[in-house]
Amino acid sequence: MAEIEGVDPAQLAKLVREVPDEDLAALMNSEERGNVLDEIFGRMATHFRPDQAVGLDTVVHFKILDRPGGGYDHYEVVVHDGVCRISEEPTGDPAVTIKIKPVDFLKLVTSNASGPLLFMRHVRTSLLVRGVPCPVFAMRSSVPICGANSRAAPPPA
Numbered sequence: 001m002a003e004i005e006g007v008d009p010a011q012l013a014k015l016v017r018e019v020p021d022e023d024l025a026a027l028m029n030s031e032e033r034g035n036v037l038d039e040i041f042g043r044m045a046t047h048f049r050p051d052q053a054v055g056l057d058t059v060v061h062f063k064i065l066d067r068p069g070g071g072y073d074h075y076e077v078v079v080h081d082g083v084c085r086i087s088e089e090p091t092g093d094p095a096v097t098i099k100i101k102p103v104d105f106l107k108l109v110t111s112n113a114s115g116p117l118l119f120m121r122h123v124r125t126s127l128l129v130r131g132v133p134c135p136v137f138a139m140r141s142s143v144p145i146c147g148a149n150s151r152a153a154p155p156p157a
Contacts, residue, residue: 009043013110021103028102029068037064040109041075041086048084057081059092063099072099 007015016024027036041062057080064073076090100108100118107113 009047009110013112016106016110017112024103024106028066028106033068033073033102036106037073037075040106041077044077045084045086048079050082053079053082053084058096059094061090061094061097062105063097064105065099065101 027033058078060077062075062077064075067073074088074090076087076092076094078085078087078092098115104113104118108115108118
């Protein structure tokens with residue numbers, strides 16, 4: 001599971017769906033965590049669709065919790081002027097900050113779980129959104145990540 005580079009998005013989604021949570025947690029607690037996160041966030045920029053992001057200017061911070069040794073991994077996604085930029089050194093003022101546990105993050109980005117469902121199921125432990133969530137919904141169609149359903153339209157307003 002640690003070697004996700006080059007794995008087709010549908011295959012990755014299937015792997016995350018079929019691998020037990022304990023094994024996903026072990027992966028995200030291993031030395032491979034950084035490689036997995038870098039690959040996932042790299043795919044956001046690579047698969048960005050500017051035609052789906054017309055008029056979208058936003059900054060979203062992701063805090064992937066429970067990093068081995070303490071703390072969290074912090075990524076910034078900036079969509080501006082039809083360009084998607086990813087950084088591990090956030091500098092912008094986020095419209096939204098998403099704090100999420102690592103296994104739930106893997107499920108979220110592979111479309112094996114929905115943000116609202118994670119929020120309702122684990123209000124205090126799994127997913128915390130600070131800010132206005134609308135930019136996240138708008139980003140969904142322009143920044144497909146790894147899910148089998150990455151072409152899904154954003155939820156209706």
